Amino acid sequence: MRYGIAVFPSKKVQDVANSYRKRYDPHYALIPPHITLKEPFDAEENEIEEKIIPELKQIAKNTEPFSYGIYKVSSFSPVTNTIYLKVEPSEEIFDLNDKLHTGSLPEKKDFKFVPHITIAQKLSDDEFFDVYGSLSMNKFDIQDNIGRFQLLYQLENGAWSVYETFRLGEG
Amino acid sequence: MRYGIAVFPSKKVQDVANSYRKRYDPHYALIPPHITLKEPFDAEENEIEEKIIPELKQIAKNTEPFSYGIYKVSSFSPVTNTIYLKVEPSEEIFDLNDKLHTGSLPEKKDFKFVPHITIAQKLSDDEFFDVYGSLSMNKFDIQDNIGRFQLLYQLENGAWSVYETFRLGEG
Numbered sequence: 266m267r268y269g270i271a272v273f274p275s276k277k278v279q280d281v282a283n284s285y286r287k288r289y290d291p292h293y294a295l296i297p298p299h300i301t302l303k304e305p306f307d308a309e310e311n312e313i314e315e316k317i318i319p320e321l322k323q324i325a326k327n328t329e330p331f332s333y334g335i336y337k338v339s340s341f342s343p344v345t346n347t348i349y350l351k352v353e354p355s356e357e358i359f360d361l362n363d364k365l366h367t368g369s370l371p372e373k374k375d376f377k378f379v380p381h382i383t384i385a386q387k388l389s390d391d392e393f394f395d396v397y398g399s400l401s402m403n404k405f406d407i408q409d410n411i412g413r414f415q416l417l418y419q420l421e422n423g424a425w426s427v428y429e430t431f432r433l434g435e436g
Numbered sequence: 437m438r439y440g441i442a443v444f445p446s447k448k449v450q451d452v453a454n455s456y457r458k459r460y461d462p463h464y465a466l467i468p469p470h471i472t473l474k475e476p477f478d479a480e481e482n483e484i485e486e487k488i489i490p491e492l493k494q495i496a497k498n499t500e501p502f503s504y505g506i507y508k509v510s511s512f513s514p515v516t517n518t519i520y521l522k523v524e525p526s527e528e529i530f531d532l533n534d535k536l537h538t539g540s541l542p543e544k545k546d547f548k549f550v551p552h553i554t555i556a557q558k559l560s561d562d563e564f565f566d567v568y569g570s571l572s573m574n575k576f577d578i579q580d581n582i583g584r585f586q587l588l589y590q591l592e593n594g595a596w597s598v599y600e601t602f603r604l605g606e607g
Binding site for chain 1: 444450466589597598600601
């Protein structure tokens with residue numbers, strides 16, 4: 266099965282993100298707004314149960330909850346036409362991302378970690394310039410907390426279902 | 437915020453359910469296939485954190501994982517035109533449903549508990565008779581396990597996001 270690890274931000278942030286995703290993100294229906302902490306990887310269910318979940322519990326236990334800010338949108342252009350709420354980088358979120366690429370957890374990173382919440386993707390170039398031109402004028406002043414992360418798995422229709430939650434600072 | 441408690445069945449069951457939901461369930465994009473254990477209720481986040489989550493942990497700890505079978509589809513007609521995969525009733529699932537209506541957890545039950553996985557809803561009467569006539573001929577022979585339940589909350593767009601997972605038999 267295909268697994269991934271993500272944080273679902275608080276309701277207020279998810280509602281803001283969805284107000285854009287509804288119009289601009291074809292993945293709107295496949296998963297709620299999220300910060301990907303680990304790109305999708307393939308694993309067997311027994312490996313998940315016996316090795317990966319115990320390690321995720323340890324990582325969660327050894328990581329204190331932390332806060333982050335969102336102040337603007339940004340984009341991965343010209344690599345892709347993805348637009349996102351920029352999660353202000355912090356030592357805490359980079360540390361957590363690093364920990365999730367150690368031990369039994371696949372270490373492969375296809376991309377440098379850029380913490381973000383996607384709000385638009387797969388736009389045509391014309392749409393992208395139009396939408397990004399307008400969204401990039403927006404200023405945000407959002408403070409939010411990360412107190413847990415989620416192990417998800419992908420269904421045949423592409424949607425993601427939560428397998429388990431891991432609370433930071435708890436074991 | 438509006439909360440609910442549900443079980444997400446295994447991937448194999450979710451994939452079967454989605455093969456029907458895609459065509460017949462307008463809630464397809466709002467939540468993965470699920471067994472509702474507690475109807476939506478309103479609560480404040482501090483009440484969730486301080487009272488409800490500790491009680492859910494206790495309930496999970498005191499409930500052993502259990503299996504269930506799916507052998508046929510059934511429907512809530514004539515009350516509603518909902519069609520569902522019938523979760524074979526068992527003492528375990530009724531007990532768990534009962535426990536989730538005790539203590540600080542709202543006790544109100546609008547309906548008698550009928551364990552099910554919705555695959556079609558809000559059909560017109562004509563569609564209903566057509567779809568149910570065809571689906572009710574199907575026989576299933578699915579065995580699945582319930583090893584956890586999830587506390588969810590509803591976003592402004594109607595979609596449900598997972599707040600936390602509770603593993604049965606673990607504290």
